[in-house]
Amino acid sequence: MSLLLEVNKLDVHFGAHHAVRGLDFSIATGETLALVGESGCGKSSTALALMRLLPASARIQGQVLFEGQDLLALPQPALRALRGNAVSMIFQEPMTSLNPVLTIGQQIAEVLRLHQRQSAAAARQRAIELLDLVKLPEPRRRIDDYPHQLSGGQRQRVMIAMAVACRPRLLIADEPTTALDVTIQAQILELLDMLRREFDMALLLITHDLGVVGQWADRVAVMYGGEKLEQGRTEHIFTQPQHSYTRGLLGASLTLARELHYRQQRLMEVNASTDPLSGERSFILSHGKPAPVQTAQEQTHGQPLLQLLKLETHYPSEQGLVRAVDGVSFDIAAGETVGLVGESGCGKSTLGKTILRLIDPSAGQILFKGSDISRLGQRQLQPFRRQAQMIFQDPYASLNPRHSVADILEGALRVHGVSERNERERRARRIIDRVGLPATALQRFAHEFSGGQRQRIGIARALVLQPSLLICDEPVSALDVSVQAQILNLLVDLKQEFGLSYLFISHDLSVVRYIADRVLVMNAGKIVESGDHRSIWRNPVNPYTRSLIAAVPTSAFAASIGQQPPPPVREESLPFSFYRFAL
């Protein structure tokens, strides 16, 4: 295999921020190299630097040799001739990467006409072939569709068709499947791999997802803080990681195959610390305290904490009534963690909000400690509000940017009748300590914290009223792997300490595999399967559950590296309105 791309000592500065530091790597023809790291590690800056797509304020130094030519020294016209032609790129967000006022056919044909000077008719013909190649159903009919008429997965297919239209030698995929559901992610990755083999094209896969890397990459480079820490063949990185950070990252990440469960084992936490004197960085791996010892008393006698009876939530829309939650019944016992999995738009978030009466149910009953709260007025709900709280997905949007942490926590206490100021302060201090933040955090504002710390504040806000039920709506989906492990460990500790029950809503099966005692699978507003946390993964009955499990990237942790491709699952083209209820 010949060397296609060679990057030497690449440096990217944004003002004073040194985003990429002396990065070296190379890709051979037909090879898949994964650039792995957490947010802010410089992996996307690297991808953009290769194409010279960074804003003018960025300074790029080093050498990027593509087939012997230095891309960083190339004049603009020559660079434009390469972009989208020999080197092309696909982005994370299929919703915004396509131009909404042009049909997909026009957008693909434009690439061909620009780079290959094809006639309009020839370009259109080729565009149909390309759409067929990326397995868009009925390409002849869909070619005149506008982007909004396609689902997220289909848009990403169109993006890929545009990217491979001129048979590039190198395709850069920057988090190509992060915004997509797990079944569609598997199809897209399989498609990319198929195209790579067909066109003998090299693939630079940029991702934070170790599961994806384990299944699809030939070689892996691990990045942290703009530097490459480790590089090697995928099986070596996964089975014999040399660097402590890689080891911590692998220890912190969850996969279905690892079969971890919170009752048996805590997740490994990896913390970076920099020595202020020498500037030397070290990574501390820890499990914190031991896994909670669960005593035998797991009898769930008496009435369940929460009971849903044929709950329905409907939305009016242009296409008619949308049954976002369609006859859902289940119980949550005191001290139990129930996992709720499903793909975006299945109604799981709506269900969580309906239980908390943030959305009014259309029919059915919500029994909390035996009494029906589904019809109560806002004032009568107040005692229930103290008992049931929510943790949100986005730690940036869920905290009021204008309030200090103390305001956020004490406001909740004031509304619930804690009138004495000292008492409020004492309880706020106590809870902020319990979620692992220093007391000085109280006087600060949300924007002064990192994503994981904000999520801790969100948890503190939910816990300050000492509820018994927490609805966690994708609480770790927006977080990096290492932070995710910390938050999951924290949730486990708090559950133990305060005797909480969780309804844990997530699209990520591996996380639910770890955290849940019982799992519910939701599809199109209905619970299609439910089961014990062991049985549901081993013997899924429902075909939808099976397809979900099969689509999870099977990483190379298991000794066998040769993975079996997941069974093809039909990607449904959902009506547009359905996507509006996506998370």
Add this chain to the structure above:
Amino acid sequence: MEPTTILNPPQPAISAKPPNPHNLRIHIAPPRIAPPAAPETTAPPAVQRRSHPVLRRYLRNPAAMTGTILLLLIVLMALMAPYLYPGDPLDMVAQPLLWPGQDAQYWLGTDSLGRDMLAGILHGARASLLIGLAAAAIGLSIGTLIGACAGYFGGRVDSALLRLMELFQATPSFLLMIVIISIVPPTIAVIALTIGITSWTTVARLVRAEFRSLKQRDFVLAARSLGYSDSRIIFIEILPNALPPIIVTTSVMIATAILMESALSFLGLGDPNRVSWGSLIGSGREMLRTAWYLTAIPGSAIIVAVLSLNLVGDGLNDALNPRLRSRSE
């Protein structure tokens, strides 16, 4: 808050391999009873607090600083007026139609009735600023309240309030003002109220749009799940986040109110017992060809005041929404 790092006992990492130094140290923390006060990865431990980035950006903006200085000068003029010219500015004090510079004692000259122009300008600044501020405060209060309710509650409340806004927008506001003033005697309070009543729709639309987008945010959902009342959510949770555009609009509203008041006074509909810049122009209008300075001087005062308010508004806008200007941040 750093976890204590003791090298033993070596707890198994994910693979059973011995720890490889690989030029960086590995610390394996022993099991602990209390959870570590975990320092997040990549968390900047101390953010430079209490350095007001908004204030700094504002102070660095030359246009905004020019506007602020001009505005402060006008405010100073208004404050000093009763001390520099204690008498009634409407008193005849000198020979009529003295040109500026003609008499050292009246260096902005006198009008056709022999009234001192400088006294008129200084006292006029009082009236103009007072009406501008009062009218903007009234318009802002009405507009914010109605816009917030429309945006937050949505549905029927929104439709009803929108119709109300449209009603006011469809009525020519200047005519409405003239109608009100011809019914009620035009004191400063009435004029301010009239201008406020006719100008709240701009703010209401703005606040409504802000509230519509802010109420979708998770922190509002969190507030509802904590059982906060609607009024608490509107005023304590959402309103502080909607403030930047409101502040920017305020400066423009004050400027507009000053212009409106001048227009009313020019037509002779203002308070007859108070001097304002508009009434000075109005009384000098007939002598435009012979004594043009009678309209030019108060006219310039209005221009400077409105310009300074607009500069301040632009400066606030840039300082509060830095991303609108430079996308690189």
